Amino acid sequence: MAASTDITAPATAQHGFVAHSHGNAPGDPVPVQSRAGWPASFDPADFPVPTGREENWRFTPLARLRGLHAGAEASGAPSTVTIDAADGVRTELVDRDDARLGRVGVPEDRAAAQAWASFAKALVVTVPAELDATAPTTVTVEGQGGLGYAHVLVVAEHHSRGIVVLDHRGSATVSANVEIDVADGADLTVVSIQDWADDAVHLSAQRAVVGRDAKLRHVVVSLGGDVVRISPTASFAGPGAQVELVGLYFADAGQHLEHRLFVDHAVPNCTSNVVYKGALQGESAHTVWIGDVLIRAAAEGTQTYELNRNLVLTDGARADSVPNLEIETGEIVGAGHASATGRFDDEQLFYLQARGITEAQARRLVVRGFFNELIQKIGVPQIEERLNAAIEAELERSMALVGAGA
Amino acid sequence: MSVLEIRDLHVSVETEQGAKEILRGVTLTVRAGETHAIMGPNGSGKSTLAYSIAGHPKYTVTSGTVPLDGVDVLAMSVDERARAGLFLAMQYPVEIPGVTNSNFLRTAKTAIDGEAPKLRTWVKDVRSAMEGLKMDSSFAERNVNEGFSGGEKKRNEILQMELLKPRIAVLDETDSGLDVDALKVVSEGVNRVLAGGEVGALLITHDTRILRYIQPDFVHVFVDGRIVEQGGPELADRLEAEGYDRFTTPATTGA
Numbered sequence: 001m002a003a004s005t006d007i008t009a010p011a012t013a014q015h016g017f018v019a020h021s022h023g024n025a026p027g028d029p030v031p032v033q034s035r036a037g038w039p040a041s042f043d044p045a046d047f048p049v050p051t052g053r054e055e056n057w058r059f060t061p062l063a064r065l066r067g068l069h070a071g072a073e074a075s076g077a078p079s080t081v082t083i084d085a086a087d088g089v090r091t092e093l094v095d096r097d098d099a100r101l102g103r104v105g106v107p108e109d110r111a112a113a114q115a116w117a118s119f120a121k122a123l124v125v126t127v128p129a130e131l132d133a134t135a136p137t138t139v140t141v142e143g144q145g146g147l148g149y150a151h152v153l154v155v156a157e158h159h160s161r162g163i164v165v166l167d168h169r170g171s172a173t174v175s176a177n178v179e180i181d182v183a184d185g186a187d188l189t190v191v192s193i194q195d196w197a198d199d200a201v202h203l204s205a206q207r208a209v210v211g212r213d214a215k216l217r218h219v220v221v222s223l224g225g226d227v228v229r230i231s232p233t234a235s236f237a238g239p240g241a242q243v244e245l246v247g248l249y250f251a252d253a254g255q256h257l258e259h260r261l262f263v264d265h266a267v268p269n270c271t272s273n274v275v276y277k278g279a280l281q282g283e284s285a286h287t288v289w290i291g292d293v294l295i296r297a298a299a300e301g302t303q304t305y306e307l308n309r310n311l312v313l314t315d316g317a318r319a320d321s322v323p324n325l326e327i328e329t330g331e332i333v334g335a336g337h338a339s340a341t342g343r344f345d346d347e348q349l350f351y352l353q354a355r356g357i358t359e360a361q362a363r364r365l366v367v368r369g370f371f372n373e374l375i376q377k378i379g380v381p382q383i384e385e386r387l388n389a390a391i392e393a394e395l396e397r398s399m400a401l402v403g404a405g406a
Numbered sequence: 407m408s409v410l411e412i413r414d415l416h417v418s419v420e421t422e423q424g425a426k427e428i429l430r431g432v433t434l435t436v437r438a439g440e441t442h443a444i445m446g447p448n449g450s451g452k453s454t455l456a457y458s459i460a461g462h463p464k465y466t467v468t469s470g471t472v473p474l475d476g477v478d479v480l481a482m483s484v485d486e487r488a489r490a491g492l493f494l495a496m497q498y499p500v501e502i503p504g505v506t507n508s509n510f511l512r513t514a515k516t517a518i519d520g521e522a523p524k525l526r527t528w529v530k531d532v533r534s535a536m537e538g539l540k541m542d543s544s545f546a547e548r549n550v551n552e553g554f555s556g557g558e559k560k561r562n563e564i565l566q567m568e569l570l571k572p573r574i575a576v577l578d579e580t581d582s583g584l585d586v587d588a589l590k591v592v593s594e595g596v597n598r599v600l601a602g603g604e605v606g607a608l609l610i611t612h613d614t615r616i617l618r619y620i621q622p623d624f625v626h627v628f629v630d631g632r633i634v635e636q637g638g639p640e641l642a643d644r645l646e647a648e649g650y651d652r653f654t655t656p657a658t659t660g661a
Binding site: 345346347348350351352353354355356357358359362365366368369370371372373 | 493
């Protein structure tokens with residue numbers, strides 16, 4: 001295994017923000033290990049039941065997973081699935097033995113392997129070759145209170161263009177694998193919205209392979225649920241591919257929202273860009289962002305940048321942010337990362353208030369501004385409107401908390 | 407016609423060594439139509455005066471009152487002071503990521519007036535004020551102060567002053583960091599606001615450059631947290647020639 005290098009991007013100079021820590025601190029239970037060496041298997045038995053000491057589980061509240069990581073059997077009412085497909089986009093429910101399944105990567109943790117071993121039927125969404133589907137295809141998953149396992153495959157055939165939205169609502173305990181296959185020259189946007197009820201638990205491994213000159217925009221929006229842990233992974237099947245991984249999350253009191261990203265550059269001349277932004281408010285609100293980028297020796301001409309920003313709105317909330325960049329070749333265009341977690345900037349509030357704007361409205365402006373750049377990147381008007389409305393709703397709660405604390 | 411009275415104002419800040427008094431009894435009256443220049447060396451407390459009037463939380467008023475038309479602004483929140491007619495043009499305007507200047511201006515105007523401005527006249531007002539300040543129209547859609555140069559930030563402050571129409575404006579070192587051309591443009595903007603005779607201005611500066619373009623009615627010399635001399639415009643000329651040396655005797659420096 002080649003030695004790993006950790007590169008720090010120029011510090012982000014912004015009021016009230018503090019620099020992130022790098023990787024493991026001395027004394028942490030698990031030593032730093034190359035991301036390339038992680039075990040992968042379709043068989044849950046190949047992974048010991050996590051104890052919480054493992055590097056990839058150390059932030060996750062295992063006791064709240066209701067056994068999704070430890071072999072719990074499906075039970076209770078299954079989620080309902082409603083599909084609204086764009087013209088020309090095919091959707092089908094297929095059996096486990098469908099030959100198209102399981103070809104995009106391999107599960108990298110026990111919960112994902114368990115989901116692979118346990119799902120009953122898989123949903124396959126196909127954007128046919130050369131179709132230009134500008135309208136989104138929306139898959140609405142409405143939890144009905146049960147525990148279950150799910151599998152989704154999204155295929156964008158060569159030179160197609162499409163938008164697929166996975167919209168999760170209601171109450172459920174679910175572990176899922178989402179495979180995303182972007183063929184040569186295709187342009188695909190996948191949006192995964194976690195707008196669950198307060199008691200939901202959702203683990204989802206979302207693995208993408210992006211073909212030659214193809215483009216994937218992967219958007220994660222996590223708002224509701226007790227525990228949400230999304231693990232997007234992107235790798236490249238041909239040169240000239242681009243991935244953009246965008247995430248927005250808003251954690252309220254008691255919520256655990258975790259996002260673990262991995263971009264695996266093993267092919268020359270590909271580009272990846274990661275931007276995740278989160279806000280936290282309320283007692284024990286907890287967010288975790290892990291951003292692993294590996295540039296393998298063969299991946300010359302790589303360009304990658306990742307950014308995580310967290311805005312802590314009240315006392316008692318905690319944001320963990322760990323970017324990791326491993327580089328095995330010096331022949332790259334650029335690689336960098338930045339991570340910053342900060343509180344409300346009092347100088348911004350003062351400036352706005354000094355122009356007559358009330359404190360409550362000033363806070364709204366600052367938070368909206370914080371997310372605005374990200375929302376504009378999504379490029380799907382329906383989703384942008386939904387997100388703006390969701391942020392307004394979160395801010396209503398925020399004002400109540402600030403009011404109570406004042 | 408508005409009157410801002412500053413009566414025996416004492417202000418301190420928290421430091422690691424405990425509370426430190428910065429303003430040590432400032433008394434001054436600014437009436438609509440008057441332009442007062444406050445001049446003094448760096449560190450004399452001029453900016454503290456500006457920020458204390460505006461209500462910055464860093465400063466603690468230990469005694470004194472600041473009535474605006476008879477109502478003490480010290481009892482008001484920062485935004486209430488602005489809505490009462492106070493405006494502070496800041497020395498270091500703050501960047502607000504993701505909030506466009508036009509959204510910010512409209513939000514502020516709505517807050518100050520208590521109702522949204524009429525769209526047609528508002529757009530025209532913004533455009534003509536920007537033209538007057540030689541600001542490219544793209545500044546409307548850029549995020550507030552983000553990536554602005556020092557001079558652009560100062561123009562943006564004066565743009566706000568023109569549009570929000572305060573009764574009393576405090577300009578904190580608006581001239582600092584401006585080249586001659588920018589200083590002229592910014593001064594013209596200030597003069598447009600003052601020309602109506604309905605606005606009182608407190609112009610805080612450490613050098614006399616801006617007073618060549620904005621004619622003060624009164625000049626106050628500020629040293630070590632209080633006013634040590636007052637006069638007309640001729641006092642500024644004298645300061646330009648002599649500097650502050652005669653005020654900073656050993657008894658007051660190093661205090």
